[in-house]
Amino acid sequence: MSSFRHGFVVALFALFAAFFLPQTSHAAIGALDDTPGSSLLFPYFEVDLDHPTGRDTVLTVQNASATAMLAHTIVWSDEGVASAIFDIYLTGYDIMSFSMRDVLDGSLPLTGSDGQDPTDTISPQGPFSQDINFASCSTFLPYAPGTIPAPAGMTPADLRKALTGAPTSGVAAGMCWGRNVGDGHARGYVTMDLVNRCSDLKPGDAGYLDSPLNTLTSQNSLLGSFVIANPDTHEWFVDNALSIEAAYTNDPSVTTPGNYTFYGRYNGWNAADRREPLPTTWMAQGELDTSSLIVWRDTKTDGQPHACGTAPGYYPLGQEGFATFGPDSSYGSPGAGTPLANAAQLVPASVLGTVGSKLGQFFANLNASVPAAGGNPPADPAAAQGYIGVMRPSLGEMPMTPGHRAVPLDSALDAQHYVPHN
């Protein structure tokens, strides 16, 4: 190609780009960035309840500001049913780590705001840290050992049943809350929201996401991380929690009713939560035959305990498609069926498809229309937010499992309904 023609082509590409390529956003809303958010999603946890030194998940939450914060924490089953609800008080610049194994034993993070902790022995205040009283927490913090404050009637024993797919005995007696994989592992995901009062509420309850905001705030101060570890097998997966920013201005992308927001499924898609949604389409490097994928998905429904042996209303979550590529851009056979059917799961990467080489990259478009969601969100009923992390096998003689987050290709604010295909 002559230099003139090449320059002409480039110029025409620029013209095309100006009209057809995705437009930028000046705000960080809609970008998956590791910056402080108003909500955190820890997309997957797993605890081997039968082996104390087996797989466990450690969560860490950090207050990035000097202002005291209250983080409303919800443990969800892998089918998206709220199974445990508690609050964590954070002074300015506070950091709190806890293991999910401890939570499942009824040992919740021990915190107290100034009113519950006047001597600063529970939640100490540093020299640059604010420590204030949340009066609403007087009946909540600090939590007594062996208790799960909400949902009403929940106990550590029932929590373990709920998260392992066994029928609970007390609350929602005889009902199931999650998948029964049969291995004694508790599975699910965790959300943390900045709130202005302690409560036993969950998204979907009156007063939590109502407009004007009754409980939820938009302070964008939380950071977090999680480690899924199996000391016995030297497996580690580490990632930052997904930081979900809220708009404290009237950013129309997350304040327009009908648009996709993170908690849209709980507020009738009225954007009262003002929180950006996650991406829908992802790409990642990895070993196509031995890597595992941590996958979180929006069920677009408000999960409830259900009769054991039956599937939740959203099940199974489908997808718009997968693709796999070898390192030489060879194209493989995409996976079929609904291998990512639940709200949270750890699955072999091979479910996305196969290709004739070991290393490569895989593509997943997690968009899905969910009949039980009733044509929602209105802006794009086929859009569905999600998350993918890659857990890789040991490298040669190394017993390590280094992992990394997949790369998002869009935001559910403008979902890309595209799948590479022949």
Added chain:
Amino acid sequence: MSKSALIAHSRWLAACFVAAACWWSPSAQAVVGTVDSAPAATLLLPYFETDLANPNGPQTTVRVSNASATAMLLHATLYTDLGIPTLQFDTYLTGYDSVDIDMRLLFKGIVPQTASAGQDPTDRISPRGPLSQDINFASCSGILPPPGLPPTTPGGLPANTTWDAGTLEAIRAAHTGQASTLWSGQCGAVAHGDNIARGYMTIDTVNNCTMRYPSDPGYFAPNFAGDVTYQNVLYGTATTIDRMQRRTVLTENLVPVEAWYNDPVVSTPGIQTFYGRFNGNTAIDGREALGTVWTSRNMEGSAYAYETQFVVWRDPGQAVSPFACGGALPAPFPLTTREVAAFDEEENVTFASNNLIPYATQLVDGASLSPYTFGIVRFDLGLADGTVRQGYVSSRILRLGAYDAMTFPGALLMTAPQAQCTGANPSPPMCANVPPPSIGVGRDIQF
């Protein structure tokens, strides 16, 4: 593909008058102005180590992938740990292609074997998949594929390398802090007294093969006349293995630096951009700056004998010149920091000295910054005089001898443009499109 679909597809192709655009697959939304996970036009490997004497010492391998169906030309540049460029090479990716860059082989003169369609008419060097574009970059004739294909003996290393033996020796010397013929016997890196090459690497999307560094005139130019493009399609990972000393292996995502041609956030003169130090902060590179204020985890000691190392990359703020070996470091080194504050889990805080992160890239011992077993460290990578400088931070938490290691990407608290614009009164015009930082998060930790 069915016949009717094929016909429709062909008609669509025929209707497109820009070859690259026709193959464009809807990839990431470029949200410039924040360090977000997304395909990008520039990737930064913020720090690498390559033991030139011992293959079991620390080694770094990079894998870069093209997230689009469009063929891409990449230009990689290596820099010393003082930010002086030393070598560059081009790599071609067909659509959805991936390439491995082994730093150990790079320092032996072996670069990835790739070639565009014109140099690879039989598709054996850079095979094209069925969904992938494969085009000719005529400017790469004589450059791609790099020397070294095929090896003279099966399974052996190629007889010919991209750089001659003398140049290779000079490159190795440059990255190990020794006198280098690249600079007439001057030095260009910190002398650590070992045979470990250190530095960082950038990878840019370009529209022609080039011998230029980002610091050279013409690499960036207005109206698409330079070498670089603004195609946000690359992502990658880096794996670091150390079998000898630390016995660790870890994988980290490369740092994405998105670009946009005419977004005022990255095109307003005066606003810091990623390559601003090479273009007088004219923003001609169109690439977002990284953060100024970061926070990252640290763990030291405890029952698990953790050790934290911070990867810290910093923008020198200007082009850096080689210097007389054994003498003082060149300007602007050593770099100071505006504030480094370590917190424990009870919010006790210790402020580190402002001279502990002096280079363009380095591993910093966590214990030198924080006296605490568990906590976080907050970095303001501007200078002590308040000058805003971009940078990047991540944590490597190692359990020495046990091959257990965790990497935590740093969390961004404030971008360089936000730091430039926060508190400015009156706000200069260049700040008109810079989004404010999160409420409650400022450069200073006091509330």
